[in-house]
Amino acid sequence: MLFETISVIGLGYIGLPTAAMFASRKRKVIGVDVNRHAVDTINKGQIHIVEPDLDMLVHTAVTEGYLRATTEPEPADAFLIAVPTPFLPIDNEGDTPKPDLQYIESAANAIAPVLKKGDLIILESTSPVGATEQMAKWLASARVDLTFPQTDGEESDIRIAHCPERVLPGHVVRELVENDRVIGGITNKCSQAAIELYETFVQGECVITNSRTAEMAKLTENSCRDVQIAFANELSIICDKLDIDVWELISLANRHPRINILEPGPGVGGHCIAVDPWFIVSKTPEQAQLIHTARKVNDSKPHWVVDKVKVAIADFLQANPDKTLKEVTIACYGLAFKPDIDDLRESPALQIAQNIAKIHSGKTLGVEPNVHELPKNVEDIELIDIEIAIKKADIHLLLVDHKEFKGKNFNAEFIVDTKGVWGELCHQFLT
Ligand code: SAJ
Numbered sequence: 419m420l421f422e423t424i425s426v427i428g429l430g431y432i433g434l435p436t437a438a439m440f441a442s443r444k445r446k447v448i449g450v451d452v453n454r455h456a457v458d459t460i461n462k463g464q465i466h467i468v469e470p471d472l473d474m475l476v477h478t479a480v481t482e483g484y485l486r487a488t489t490e491p492e493p494a495d496a497f498l499i500a501v502p503t504p505f506l507p508i509d510n511e512g513d514t515p516k517p518d519l520q521y522i523e524s525a526a527n528a529i530a531p532v533l534k535k536g537d538l539i540i541l542e543s544t545s546p547v548g549a550t551e552q553m554a555k556w557l558a559s560a561r562v563d564l565t566f567p568q569t570d571g572e573e574s575d576i577r578i579a580h581c582p583e584r585v586l587p588g589h590v591v592r593e594l595v596e597n598d599r600v601i602g603g604i605t606n607k608c609s610q611a612a613i614e615l616y617e618t619f620v621q622g623e624c625v626i627t628n629s630r631t632a633e634m635a636k637l638t639e640n641s642c643r644d645v646q647i648a649f650a651n652e653l654s655i656i657c658d659k660l661d662i663d664v665w666e667l668i669s670l671a672n673r674h675p676r677i678n679i680l681e682p683g684p685g686v687g688g689h690c691i692a693v694d695p696w697f698i699v700s701k702t703p704e705q706a707q708l709i710h711t712a713r714k715v716n717d718s719k720p721h722w723v724v725d726k727v728k729v730a731i732a733d734f735l736q737a738n739p740d741k742t743l744k745e746v747t748i749a750c751y752g753l754a755f756k757p758d759i760d761d762l763r764e765s766p767a768l769q770i771a772q773n774i775a776k777i778h779s780g781k782t783l784g785v786e787p788n789v790h791e792l793p794k795n796v797e798d799i800e801l802i803d804i805e806i807a808i809k810k811a812d813i814h815l816l817l818v819d820h821k822e823f824k825g826k827n828f829n830a831e832f833i834v835d836t837k838g839v840w841g842e843l844c845h846q847f848l849t
Pocket residue numbers: 544583584585586587639640643647680681682683684685686687688689690691755756757
């Protein structure tokens with residue numbers, strides 16, 4: 419079987435690099451997205467997202483004629499669905515977030531009319547267990563003239579598999595090629611077809627399982643990381659109480675040959691680690707106790723940091739009785755959701771800076787070397803250069819360990835350091 423034409427539905431952080439990767443192997447790729455701006459940008463050979471090396475890849479793919487974007491699905495031999503799986507709106511504070519499969523359903527309904535016998539459909543979106551089977555049902559009810567693997571097994575007209583993406587933002591282009599892939603076909607032939615497709619560019623091993631295990635594997639990876647970060651975050655709170663430097667503690671414990679504690683921080687952000695564990699919790703609330711608790715620990719960390727800033731403000735005012743609260747300036751260093759990226763979405767650092775700006779009557783400054791301007795809805799935070807912040811601020815709050823902040827040597831009395839970057843310089847060292 420040769421996949422001459424491959425269609426990628428959803429041209430975001432996963433879909434676009436994947437489409438470009440197939441195109442780089444001289445496959446005809448049709449990218450589909452409902453976002454007209456994204457489609458127009460890609461067709462000009464440009465990109466609408468930030469990811470190292472992707473601009474060149476897309477530019478070459480488009481100018482050589484292997485990649486084209488459109489808003490309407492067209493016939494293809496394989497369809498990869500890489501659309502978001504966000505939460506449904508939450509009614510009450512404290513409710514367990516539940517996954518929203520509407521984008522998968524829309525994608526299934528959009529491609530159904532152009533499907534033909536022999537086509538392969540792969541769901542790449544991170545999904546709750548059972549989502550691939552659900553998608554297969556949506557497709558089957560939209561195309562009663564075709565047979566599907568959930569009912570007709572190996573003899574079906576259409577092949578379906580779940581092959582979750584597992585690439586790290588910032589390293590997507592390399593990891594797409596190098597990482598092993600979990601291949602969860604609804605039948606064995608579905609898995610074999612998916613392997614044939616991925617072998618176009620994947621150098622890692624393609625390992626076969628069923629679709630439900632593949633879904634759970636992806637959720638497990640991100641939940642495992644979330645639980646481990648929660649452990650580090652909890653340690654940082656315990657150490658603060660016991661007057662112990664958590665960074666020194668972790669580096670000592672990590673000298674044990676079987677211990678590898680991750681880093682504490684201001685909380686867990688991004689669109690994956692802070693989201694995916696809820697897909698397990700919402701499905702098995704009674705059983706997923708540890709995973710649920712980890713989510714709560716990580717979600718509570720930004721509030722803890724804000725409380726630490728309140729203490730620092732009180733300490734500052736006590737040491738400077740001539741100053742009023744309104745005259746206290748706080749600088750927040752780093753607003754992205756992790757180091758050395760420009761992505762502000764679901765960022766605990768930005769959440770903390772915004773909360774401080776809301777409760778603090780003085781100035782809140784933001785230093786984010788990776789962005790030129792803040793989103794319009796971010797009010798009350800003045801984006802400024804690091805040197806000016808160092809000079810102007812009374813309280814220095816380090817939220818992200820961007821490379822620009824490391825080794826920055828300045829003398830300040832009131833530092834709240836959530837990443838242990840300025841630890842040695844701090845008079846007031848908080849974790
Ligand atoms: N973080 C810490 N301490 C750490 C490591 C991370 O606080 O020791 C924080 C980061 O600052 C960030 C958050 O966790 O706010 C998530 O960052 P990350 O680098 O751990 O992960 P993501 O969200 O960029 O990408 C993850 C990856 N999953 C795993 O490493 C298991 C990636 O491989 C997945 O493909 C991606 O989620 C995804 O799309 O699901």
